[in-house]
Every structure is written in C-alpha cells, then in structure tokens.
Amino acid sequence: MEDSNDVYNELIMEHSMNSYNKKKLENADYSEIGHNPNCGDEITLELKLNGNIIEDMAFTGHGCAISQASTSIMIDTLRGKTVEDAKEIIKTFIEMIKRETTNEEDLKKLEDAIAFRNVSNMPARVKCALLAWHTLEDMLNKNENGGKGKINCCH
Amino acid sequence: MDTQEIKKDFPILENRKIAYLDSGATSQKPIQVINAIEEFYKKCNANPHRGAYSLSIEATEAYESTRNKVAKFINAKHAEEIIFSKNATESLNLIAYSYGMDKLKKGDEAVLSIMEHHSNLVPWQKVAKVTGSSLNYMYINKDFELTDEEIENKITSKTKIVGITHVSNVLGTINNVKKIIKYAHKMGAVVVVDASQSIPHMKIDVQDLDADFLVFSGHKMLAPLGIGVLYGKKELLNNMTPFLMGGDMIEYVYEQDTTFAPLPNKFEAGTQNVEGVVGLGAAIDYIENIGYENIQKMEQEVLDYAKQELSKLDYLTLYMTPNKQNHSSVISFNIKGVHPHDVASILDGEGVCVRSGNHCAQPLMRFLGIDSTCRASFYFYNTKEDVDKLVNALNKAYSMFKKYIKLS
Numbered sequence: 099m100e101d102s103n104d105v106y107n108e109l110i111m112e113h114s115m116n117s118y119n120k121k122k123l124e125n126a127d128y129s130e131i132g133h134n135p136n137c138g139d140e141i142t143l144e145l146k147l148n149g150n151i152i153e154d155m156a157f158t159g160h161g162c163a164i165s166q167a168s169t170s171i172m173i174d175t176l177r178g179k180t181v182e183d184a185k186e187i188i189k190t191f192i193e194m195i196k197r198e199t200t201n202e203e204d205l206k207k208l209e210d211a212i213a214f215r216n217v218s219n220m221p222a223r224v225k226c227a228l229l230a231w232h233t234l235e236d237m238l239n240k241n242e243n244g245g246k247g248k249i250n251c252c253h
Numbered sequence: 254m255d256t257q258e259i260k261k262d263f264p265i266l267e268n269r270k271i272a273y274l275d276s277g278a279t280s281q282k283p284i285q286v287i288n289a290i291e292e293f294y295k296k297c298n299a300n301p302h303r304g305a306y307s308l309s310i311e312a313t314e315a316y317e318s319t320r321n322k323v324a325k326f327i328n329a330k331h332a333e334e335i336i337f338s339k340n341a342t343e344s345l346n347l348i349a350y351s352y353g354m355d356k357l358k359k360g361d362e363a364v365l366s367i368m369e370h371h372s373n374l375v376p377w378q379k380v381a382k383v384t385g386s387s388l389n390y391m392y393i394n395k396d397f398e399l400t401d402e403e404i405e406n407k408i409t410s411k412t413k414i415v416g417i418t419h420v421s422n423v424l425g426t427i428n429n430v431k432k433i434i435k436y437a438h439k440m441g442a443v444v445v446v447d448a449s450q451s452i453p454h455m456k457i458d459v460q461d462l463d464a465d466f467l468v469f470s471g472h473k474m475l476a477p478l479g480i481g482v483l484y485g486k487k488e489l490l491n492n493m494t495p496f497l498m499g500g501d502m503i504e505y506v507y508e509q510d511t512t513f514a515p516l517p518n519k520f521e522a523g524t525q526n527v528e529g530v531v532g533l534g535a536a537i538d539y540i541e542n543i544g545y546e547n548i549q550k551m552e553q554e555v556l557d558y559a560k561q562e563l564s565k566l567d568y569l570t571l572y573m574t575p576n577k578q579n580h581s582s583v584i585s586f587n588i589k590g591v592h593p594h595d596v597a598s599i600l601d602g603e604g605v606c607v608r609s610g611n612h613c614a615q616p617l618m619r620f621l622g623i624d625s626t627c628r629a630s631f632y633f634y635n636t637k638e639d640v641d642k643l644v645n646a647l648n649k650a651y652s653m654f655k656k657y658i659k660l661s
Contacts, residue, residue: 102602106595106653115657137594137610138624160624162592163654223598 104216105223106163109171114163117170123156128241132233134225139165143233147241150180157230164223168214169230175211181238187211188235194218195227254547256555256636262539263634272605272639277422277583277630279472280453282532286475289535290528300524302501316527319534320517326537327467328458329484333516336483336490337530341449342372344468344483347520348445349376351493352466353414356443359385363414364407364442366391366399366428367620368421371613373447377416386413392620396574397424404433412442419451423612423628425573425583427451431462438463443489449473453632454552454582456545459484471529475536480529483520490516497522543633551633552582559584559631559640566644568651572626585612585626588651590658593627596650600627603646605639 113119126144133140139161146154155173160166172191176184187207193199194208197218205212217227260266262283266273273281293315299306301313317332324332338344353376357363363377367390381388391399391407408415415437420427434444446467448457453474459467464484471480485493495502495513499522504512513519540548563569563586572585588596597609608628611618618624629643 102599102650102653106599111654111657115654115659138618162594164595164598220598222601223594226594 105214105220107213109210109213110163110167112167113170114167117166119156119170119173120158120166121156122158123154126156128237130233130237130240132229132236134161134165134229137162137226139226139229141165141169141230141233143169143230143237145234145237147181150182152176152179152181152184155234161229162223162226164214164217164226165229168211168227171210171213172230172234175209176234181242185235185238188231188238191231192228192235195224254543254551256551256634259543259551260634260636266634270604272635272642274629274631274635274639274643275606275608276453276473276632276635277450277628278608279478280475280632281634282475282477283536283539285539286477286532286535290477290532293528293531298527301527302518312527315534316525316530319530319537322534322537323482326457326541327452327484328460330460331487334484334487334490336485336517336520337525338468338481338483338520339479339526340470340472340481341447341468342470342481344481345372345445345447346376347483347496348466348468348485349380351496351520352443352489353377353380354383355494357381357384357386357413360411361386361413362389362409362411363387363416364389364391364412365416366418367393367617368399368418368424368426368428368614369416369616370418370422370447370449371615373416373418373445374616377414380414390616393424393426396576397421397426397572398574398576398579399426399428399433401432404436408433408437408440408442410440412437412440415442415444416447417444418447418449419457420454420581420583421614421617422450422583423572423585423614423617423626425580425585427579427581430464434463434465450583451581454545454548465489471533471536475539476533477529480526480533482533487516490520495519495522499523501525548633552631552635555635555637555640556582556584556631558637559629559643562640562644563647566647566651569647572621582632583628583630585628587623587626588647588654590660591650591654593625595654596627596647599650599653600643600646603642603649605643605646607643 123144127147128145131142141157141159143157157169190204195218214227263281265281297311299309299312301316320335321332323335391403419430437444443465446464448467448469452469467484472478502522504514570587574580593609610625
C-alpha cells in the first residue's frame with residue numbers, strides 16, 4: 099500500500115482543487131474530449147498552436163484530484179514547447195507512470211509533472227493520471243495526420 | 254456467535270490486515286468453501302452427465318445434489334426450477350432473451366426501478382429496442398425508497414415485465430418485493446427479482462414472495478466467482494426457448510433440426526462450472542450452519558455502529574434511508590467536495606477497502622445528481638474495529654483535503 103501523502107502532495111492538491119488552467123480557451127485551434135468511462139472522469143482539452151509551438155492550453159470537465167491535477171500540470175509543462183518536444187515529454191510521462199523508465203535524465207524533462215511519479219505504485223489510479231496525456235497525444239496525432247484545422251476544430 | 258471466531262474461518266482476513274468493506278462487490282470465502290472445492294478436484298472431478306463410469310456419476314451427483322440444496326435453500330417447489338449460470342448477469346440475460354424477446358411486443362411495457370444495477374437494466378433496453386416495447390422507471394423519494402403510489406402509477410395493465418432489485422447495491426434500500434409482486438400480478442405482469450444483494454443477508458423464499466424469476470450470484474454469498482443461479486417458475490421456464498445452444502441441452506440433433514432436453518438441462522449448455530456449484534453448496538451449508546438469524550444479528554450490530562459513527566462526521570453526505578427497517582448492509586457516502594476515487598485511494602493506504610464509482614448504476618447516479626460515491630458494504634465477518642478503521646481513515650482523508658475543498 100502506497101502512503102497516500104506521497105501522491106496527494108501540495109503541488110497536486112493545489113492544481114486539482116484550484117487550477118488557473120481550468121477555463122475555456124479563447125480562440126482555441128483544437129478541442130478533444132477525454133474520458134474514463136469506468137470512473138466517469140471527463141475533460142475537454144483545448145489547444146492553441148502558433149506554428150509548431152503550443153501557445154496555450156486549457157481544460158474544463160470533472161474528475162478526481164489526480165486526473166484534474168495531472169491535466170493542469172501537463173498544461174504548465176507543455177505550454178511554450180514545440181509539438182515534437184511535447185510528444186517526447188508525453189511519451190516519457192506515460193513511460194514513467196507505467197514504470198517503463200526510471201532514467202533520471204529523461205525524467206527531468208517532465209519538470210513539475212514528475213510529481214506523479216508515485217502514481218506508478220497505485221495501479222488503480224494510473225488511468226486517472228494518464229487521461230489528459232492520452233487525450234493530448236490523440237489530439238496531436240490527429241492534427242499531424244489530418245492537417246491543421248481538419249479534425250476537432252473549434253471554429 | 255463471536256465475530257472474532259467467525260473471522261478465523263476466512264483465511265484472507267487473517268492473512269491481510271485489512272478492513273474489508275466491499276462485500277457488496279464480492280464476499281470473502283470461508284475455509285469450508287475453499288476446502289470443498291479442493292476436495293472435489295482431489296476426489297470427484299469428472300465431466301458430469303457424460304460418463305458411465307463411477308467417477309463421472311459422482312461428479313454428476315455433486316452437481317445435481319447441489320441443485321436440490323439450492324431449491325431447498327430458497328424454497329423452490331421443484332429442483333428443476335433452479336438453473337445454474339455464470340452469475341446474476343447471465344441469469345438476467347437469459348430471462349431477457351428467452352422470455353422478454355419472445356413475449357413482449359409493441360405497446361407492451363417493461364417497468365424497472367431506477368435503483369437497478371446495469372445487469373437488470375441494459376438487457377431490458379435491448380428487449381425494448383428489438384420488440385418495440387417501452388421501458389419505464391419507478392423513481393425513489395427523498396428517503397431513497399419506492400412509494401406505493403409510484404409503484405401503482407408505473408405498473409399498468411400494459412406492463413408485462415417488472416424488474417426489481419430486492420436490495421439496492423448503492424443505497425442499501427430494501428424493496429418490499431412481495432408487495433410489488435402482488436400488485437404486478439394483479440396487473441398481469443411477470444416479475445424478475447434481483448436478489449444478488451439480499452440473499453447473502455436474508456432468507457429468500459420464492460414461494461412466499463411468489464416471484465416469477467429470481468436471480469443471484471454465488472460469489473456475493475461466500476461461494477466462488479463464476480457461479481450464479483436463475484430461479485424460474487416451472488411453467489414459465491417450460492414455455493421458453495433455450496438461451497445458449499450446444500452440448501447437454503439437447504434431446505435429438507438432426508442435420509437441420511434439434512429437439513431440446515427438458516428442464517433444467519435445456520438452459521445449461523456445455524460443460525458446467527461444477528467446481529462453482531460444489532462451492533455454492535458448501536457456502537449454503539456454511540450460511541445455514543450459522544443461520545440467517547445470527548448473521549443478521551451480527552451484521553445489525555456493526556451496521557448500527559457504522560451509521561452512528563458516520564453520522565457524526567459532518568463533512569460526509571450519506572445516501573441512505575432513515576427508516577432502519579428498510580436498510581441493509583450498504584452505506585454510500587461522499588466527503589463533500591472531494592472525489593470518491595481520491596477518498597478510496599487514501600482509505601486503501603490505511604488498509605480500508607471500499608468501492609468508489611458509479612457501482613454499475615449510472616441512471617441512479619444521474620437521478621441523484623451525482624457522478625459517483627464511495628460505498629462501504631458489510632457482512633457478518635465485519636467488526637466494530639473495521640468501522641473504527643474506516644472512520645479514522647476518513648478523518649485522515651478529510652484532513653488532507655480540508656484546506657483545498659471548494660464547495661459550490
């Protein structure tokens with residue numbers, strides 16, 4: 099059994115209960131809904147790109163503290179990154195949660211998102227932590243395959 | 254009866270120092286059930302109904318004698334009214350497909366309570382879509398109960414099926430199924446009772462209830478996973494077409510046609526879960542040995558204590574009827590402003606097992622205006638110490654979230 103204090107730390111609690119990233123995004127380019135049917139968690143992630151740079155993201159929806167905090171911290175971590183770098187960081191985050199990597203150098207890329215490291219010891223909560231990251235991954239892949247504005251465009 | 258002594262019958266409760274409060278999902282198993290399964294494989298395993306040799310005959314005997322035992326246990330008139338299935342879900346699907354699909358037609362109605370588990374709800378949606386019949390719901394009042402008025406408003410002369418859970422797996426509400434059945438029969442409807450949450454805790458008498466169909470899973474009443482029961486009145490079962498086709502459910506098979514075996518084999522296609530049936534038999538023996546009266550006495554003491562202690566926590570919302578006589582062994586709750594999954598994770602860290610989520614009852618959750626709850630469900634092996642552990646763990650969860658909680 100994991101000590102819950104390791105997961106429900108200050109950073110995660112702040113982001114889960116009072117996130118400044120939880121809002122509608124003005125002039126978003128893309129929007130994607132992610133949900134975990136088993137727990138009823140549902141988020142709508144919005145993305146604004148500037149060329150190849152993630153200019154801004156925001157989210158709305160509801161879910162547990164881990165899914166909400168993970169979404170908010172992901173947004174902080176990836177804001178300003180290129181799409182390529184973002185994909186790399188998403189991959190590393192998923193690997194960390196699934197315990198496929200413990201390489202400290204790689205994990206540094208995650209910045210604050212490393213706070214979710216201990217979720218890898220809580221198999222029941224892995225899905226919660228990954229919801230936003232999988233949602234963004236889907237959104238970026240669709241964007242790449244379909245060209246800007248073709249899929250899930252908000253306008 | 255001493256609960257501490259009883260706990261010793263359950264190896265998992267000795268091996269793991271946990272407060273197991275999820276018996277509504279599945280009960281733990283006493284050593285007597287585990288041993289019965291082991292003995293079966295060591296001494297009697299063969300395919301029943303197949304061989305002429307004595308081992309197969311013994312396996313058949315183990316299987317069929319349990320059918321008699323189940324019939325006696327729920328006071329069915331005939332042993333062939335007991336059909337073994339995988340679980341309550343499969344039993345309900347059998348009824349929906351073999352009875353509902355054939356007997357319902359456009360203009361007919363099926364009526365369910367809003368408390369139904371998805372297993373007694375989704376199959377009836379399918380029946381409604383295929384047959385063109387409609388699906389109506391009986392809603393609960395502010396005490397989380399069905400009123401007579403609601404029952405009599407919703408069950409009409411057009412109603413052909415009433416699906417009702419004996420005890421709600423979310424609210425613990427005990428429905429007066431006897432009364433509902435009596436009224437439904439007056440209106441000409443057939444009643445399907447889901448006894449999954451009641452049979453672990455209270456005596457079921459299908460003749461006294463006058464239930465047309467009644468289903469339950471073995472694993473919530475001390476038996477192994479993967480064994481369920483369908484009870485159906487003989488005259489109904491005789492007039493139904495088989496659900497699954499294959500070996501053992503036939504009489505004569507020709508190239509283009511088949512005649513089917515009589516009850517109960519007609520509804521038991523393929524090699525059955527004999528291990529599960531043997532385990533179910535041992536579980537019935539165990540329950541009868543302790544006696545429902547003692548089970549209820551032990552449970553009630555712990556449940557009363559749990560209600561008393563949880564009611565003191567003003568940060569909790571409890572979802573249960575205030576009418577004690579209408580409530581059984583399940584307490585759903587939320588810490589106001591905190592998601593139940595987070596609460597359940599923190600409780601897990603303290604060695605307390607509760608379920609969180611929608612409990613396979615999304616329409617009920619929507620009706621209550623919530624997404625999910627935490628649920629503590631009790632059985633006779635639970636103690637007041639388990640309740641104390643729950644309360645302490647809840648206090649910890651609340652203290653962790655307290656300063657961040659925003660109540661809208």
